[in-house]
Each structure stands twice: as C-alpha cells, then as structure tokens.
Amino acid sequence: MELTQIRMFKTVYDTGSIARAAEVLHCVPSNITARIKALEAELGIALFYRQGRGLKISPAGEIFLTYAARMLTLADEAKRAVHPDAAPSGPLRIGAIESSATARLPRLLAKYHARYPDVSLELITGTGMQLLDATQNNKLDGAIVAIDVKRPQLRRTSMYREDLVLIAPESLGPVHSAADLQGKSIFMWPEGCPYRAALERWLLQSGQTQPIISIANYGTIVGCVSAGAGVALVPKGVFEQYRKGAGWVGYEFAELTSVDNLFYWHEHSEHHPARDAFVAMLRAEFEPALTPLE
CATH class of the missing domain: 3.40.190.10 (Periplasmic binding protein-like II)
Known part of the structure; x- marks a missing residue:
C-alpha cells in the first residue's frame, strides 16, 4: 500500500471520476485505474462501483476512506515536522x-x-x-x-x-419581554442550533410555546424580519453585519445568555x-x- 495509491483513491472520491482526478493529480487516467485496482487487490475489496458514467464509493470504500484521510493527514504532518521553521x-x-x-x-x-x-x-x-x-x-x-x-x-x-440580539421589525412595536412575541412568527436555524436553544429556553421560562419556523440561512432569516414577517434571535455579530438599512430593531435581554x-x-x-x-x-x-x- 503506497501513499500515491491512497491519494489517488481519495482524489477519485473527492472529484467523482477518474478523469477529473487525473486532471487534479496531473497524470493519465490509466495510471490511476491501475493503481486503484492494485490497491483493491491488496485489500481484497472493491473500493468503487460504477453508477451511470461516474463512480460511487462502495460500503467498504466508505470505511477505508476514513483511514485514508488520516493516513494522508499524518503524511502531510510528517513533512511539515521535518521543516518546523518553514x-x-x-x-x-x-x-x-x-x-x-x-x-x-x-x-x-x-x-x-x-x-x-x-x-x-x-x-x-x-x-x-x-x-x-x-x-x-x-x-x-x-x-x-x-x-x-x-x-x-x-x-x-x-x-x-457571542451576545444574542432579538431582532424585530419596527412595525411590531417595542418588545419588552417574551410575552410580546405571542402570536408572532419566529424564524430560527433548525434544531441543534445553540442560539435557537437559547431562545427556546427563554420562551419556556416565560411560559410561551411559540412555534418556530426553521430556516438554515441568516440572510433569509434577516430578510424575513426586514420584510415585517416576524422576529428572530441572532448572534450580535450577525446583527452588526446586517443592521444598516435593515428596517428592524434589536433587543438584548439578560435572560438570553451569551454563547x-x-x-x-x-x-x-x-x-x-x-x-x-x-x-x-x-x-x-x-x-x-x-x-x-x-
């Protein structure tokens, strides 16, 4: 098993085809095909199978991919270690x-x-x-x-x-507490987002059970608030990035702790x-x- 074979395998996976991998590695496709076949023979497994015009990694290849990435990372680290002052x-x-x-x-x-x-x-x-x-x-x-x-x-x-800021359209009027969000649409990242979790804790502590609309993009979330469609809780960095001309107001509450x-x-x-x-x-x-x- 050679690092060249492992790098070829990883590049084929990353690019999706032997032809594109050959372009990236500056070699002929037949060389990559032969090296990967030799690697498969040594491992006793098929790393890829054909799907239409391209290649799809096999289940065994998925397992080997994790080790391949680690081996290539260690090889790169070893090269860097030889020249620590570079x-x-x-x-x-x-x-x-x-x-x-x-x-x-x-x-x-x-x-x-x-x-x-x-x-x-x-x-x-x-x-x-x-x-x-x-x-x-x-x-x-x-x-x-x-x-x-x-x-x-x-x-x-x-x-x-990261401090947290509740943003709301000016048309909503002042927001003094979580109760002021009753009946308002709330836009947040999907489940698993720590900022969403902070908002959910605040609403729960205030006795609110507001539904939350999941959007996995801050530009879209801010756009919804700017259009007057509802409110959102965002990191202060996002608030500062979008605040100019946004048409909304930002509120900070002690109960919404920093993350x-x-x-x-x-x-x-x-x-x-x-x-x-x-x-x-x-x-x-x-x-x-x-x-x-x-």
Whole structure:
C-alpha cells in the first residue's frame, strides 16, 4: 500500500471520476485505474462501483476512506515536522458555522491571506455537529462552532463569547419581554442550533410555546424580519453585519445568555504551522485571548 495509491483513491472520491482526478493529480487516467485496482487487490475489496458514467464509493470504500484521510493527514504532518521553521504553506481547511463565517471571519481571513500567501485556505460552513464530525475524521484542520462538548480525539479552546440580539421589525412595536412575541412568527436555524436553544429556553421560562419556523440561512432569516414577517434571535455579530438599512430593531435581554464559540482541532495533528498561525491571529483578533479547556 503506497501513499500515491491512497491519494489517488481519495482524489477519485473527492472529484467523482477518474478523469477529473487525473486532471487534479496531473497524470493519465490509466495510471490511476491501475493503481486503484492494485490497491483493491491488496485489500481484497472493491473500493468503487460504477453508477451511470461516474463512480460511487462502495460500503467498504466508505470505511477505508476514513483511514485514508488520516493516513494522508499524518503524511502531510510528517513533512511539515521535518521543516518546523518553514513559513506556513500548503492547504488549510477550516470549518465555521455560518454566523462566524459571515460576521466574524471575513476581515481576519483577508489579513491571513495577506500575511501567508503560500497557504491555500479553504473555509467550509456547516452545522456545529457536521463540522465536529469532519474535524474528528481529519477532513478539516480545525473548526469554529458554538458548541462546548467533549469529543474523542478532539481538543478545543474558547474563541469568543457571542451576545444574542432579538431582532424585530419596527412595525411590531417595542418588545419588552417574551410575552410580546405571542402570536408572532419566529424564524430560527433548525434544531441543534445553540442560539435557537437559547431562545427556546427563554420562551419556556416565560411560559410561551411559540412555534418556530426553521430556516438554515441568516440572510433569509434577516430578510424575513426586514420584510415585517416576524422576529428572530441572532448572534450580535450577525446583527452588526446586517443592521444598516435593515428596517428592524434589536433587543438584548439578560435572560438570553451569551454563547461561547470555540475552536476545535484533532489531537493527532499537533504540529500544523498554517493552522497554528490561523489560531494565533484568532487570539489577536478576539479578546480576551483563547483559554484552553480540558
């Protein structure tokens, strides 16, 4: 089993075809086909099967994919470890929940690219659980989520605390308590969102049982509120991003407690100059500095 075979297998999976993988790897398709067949022979399993004009990974291939990603990550880490003083370079895959990607990271990403132009930074958005799963399976080098949980093989550190703001159209009139939301449409991210959970706790404590309309996009949520269709609870960063000309009012309540956003990374990828430089810039951007958790 060779790293070249494993990289070819992973690239075929990522691109969906041998022809596209050959373009990415700058080799001929027949070479990839032969190498993957040799790998399948060594493993004694089929990694792919044909589906129409493309390839679909087999169930056994899905299992092997997790190990392949880990082996390639370890190989890349080994290369970086040989040159510990080298400037950050190469790929860096960072995941972030949408509120962080939209409202907190743009300025930092621009600074990072200017400072480390040799790093190929890729930002992937998703739900907190999706990003943690991807980090745990070595598909991401780190992730920013608003969930504080212990996960096997993952380490985490506090990044910043996100205050929460209830936004409501001006036509609704003042909102003094949760009772003022009775009968109003509420737009929030789907179940599992920590900001939604904070709102649900507030409503429950106030004796309210309001239905919530699930929308997995802050632009759409803000658009609904701006159109006067209802209210929403958003992180303060999102509020500040969209507030200009939005036509709505923001309210903060002591009962709606702040939510910590954390950075997670895999414990087996301790030495990663590009990621370490990214975290260092996070420390400088958000005060107080990050503090490690157990």
